[in-house]
Amino acid sequence: MRPLASRMSVMSGEGALSVFAHARELERQGRSIIHLELGEPDFHPAEPVIDALHKAVKEGKDRYCRVAGVPALCEELATYLRRTRNLNISPENVVIAPGCKIALFLAMMALIEPGDEVLFPDPGFPGYPSITLGLGGVPVPFQLAERNRLQPDPDEIAAKITPRSKILITNSPGNPTGSVYTDDVQRRIAELAVKHDLYVLSDEIYARIIYRPNYLSMLTYPGMEERTLIIDGFSKSFAMTGWRLGYTVAPAHIVPALVMLAINSYTCVTEFTQYAAVEALRDRAQATPRMVKEFAQRREQFVRDLNRVPGFRCAPPEGAFYAWVNISDTGSRAEEICRIMLDDAGVAAIPGAAFGASGKDFVRFSFASSTATLQEAVERILKVSSAWQGTLARR
Ligand SMILES: Cc1ncc(COP(=O)(O)O)c(C=O)c1O
Missing domain, CATH: 3.90.1150.10 (Aspartate Aminotransferase, domain 1)
Incomplete structure (x- = not known):
């Protein structure tokens, strides 16, 4: 064999x-x-989300649908991210995926060439180095040390950037540490990304599960609009792990690549779960x-x-x-x-x-x-x- x-x-x-x-x-x-x-x-998921799922199935919303996601969900996500994260994005920047992990995988597939270096938090989500290696990239860990209160150290990151660095992954709040990056740390990371022309994959899957006010997305810092891909999903914030529903918010020039990868892999995400997700985002039941x-x-x-x-x-x-x-x-x-x-x-x-x-x-x-x-x-x-x-x- x-x-x-x-x-x-x-x-x-x-x-x-x-x-x-x-x-x-x-x-x-x-x-x-x-x-x-x-x-x-x-x-x-809350009762209205389950009801919306039943309603969508009964209405026959069980077909192939728009590759990047049904318009109602992409539009609702733009409204949701404005309300909860103070972000100003267009529905055209959203690509729905079957899980946050697939969103991450395809974003990395769209960006990594063999030999490209990917900076990522250590300790961190195991997929970051594994997917990087699978795509022929080089994982470059930066530490979340206890002496730094489990925050990234921008000086360490700066010292690890080389001409082959292409992506910097952030994850705030982070798995496994639970640390929320400070405004100062994020600002300095954003400055490094702009200076060295890096893409930032901001894994924001825990953004709603936070024990202090005012979540700050990496997308809000100067110069980040054209280089930040937010990776998020419904698994944690809406207790929908098994629904396999995630999304990427990407700069306009990257969206066609993500759509191309979707066409070549999952075609579209289950239509009725997307309609139920609209109800989840509205969160009428709080x-x-x-x-x-x-x-x-x-x-x-x-x-x-x-x-x-x-x-x-x-x-x-x-x-x-x-x-x-x-x-x-x-x-x-x-x-x-x-x-x-x-x-x-x-x-x-x-x-x-x-x-x-x-x-x-x-x-x-x-x-x-x-x-x-x-x-x-x-x-x-x-x-x-x-x-x-x-x-x-x-x-
Ligand atoms: C940091 C982080 N990113 C991504 C994921 C994947 O989420 P999903 O279940 O939506 O694929 C997880 C799940 O544990 C996670 O902890």
Whole structure:
């Protein structure tokens, strides 16, 4: 048999999905598992969204439709982004995709030539380096270090820019850190992008899940209009993970390339889900703010409780729904801590190295579960923490 394409050996999977598969297997064997590994809200779309979906199906909106997305959804997105992010975009700049990840993949496919360098946050979403490598690009990580309060360091980024740098990926609020980039950091990143003629892929999938006012999109900074692609979707903000619905907001000169890639891959996104998404964006039931309020309460309780676990250290995230816990004081490796938590306590979480080398001393917990579940998770972890307390005592 002839071999697969060589790109398959350089791409990688996602730690979250492999921990999830192992946890499900333990569950199948009868174990009780608390799932804190996946980035999935434990909410479902609001009633009016479900009603809109039924209505669209009944009306026969189940056909091939406009490649870049049905006009009603592209128009509603322009209104939504003005209302929630103070952005002035045209519906013509929007390309709907079957998931934020596909939007990211195709944006990168449209831009990366073999040998092009892509700057991306480490720790960060595993797709950034994997897709870069799959397209023959060169991933160049920049650190989100604890000493920098998990913010990018523009000086480090500047030092890593070369004539081959083409794309800079930002992700605020970020997965796995939950950090929201400051205005100053974003301004300096934007200045670097303009100075070195870089495209910025601004992954804003957590933009609505934020615990402080005033979200600032990378698109709002001077000179960014012609070089910023916003990547976003409905999975997190509208609890629609399984609907597979995302979008790119791109400069006019890039839209035809994204449409060309859509024609060559998914043709168009399911028509009835797009009509339901219009209703989600209007958010008449105020489902998103209510969900975020609930996440804020969980964040407070969970971060406080995690800090009671011997050797765990966690600052409250400013956005998203992840607790990013430094475990270096346990004296054990994150992989070992996660193994003990899953095998002995039935709590699934992800070792930080799954998000890049800078994550090696951390564990990511998702707090998209009820306060009672989160409380039980910490109680279970406390019971098995003697496994690493021995190491702590000897230090
Ligand atoms: C930072 C980031 N970008 C993109 C995605 C992908 O989102 P979707 O489920 O819409 O493909 C995720 C999902 O976890 C994410 O955390």
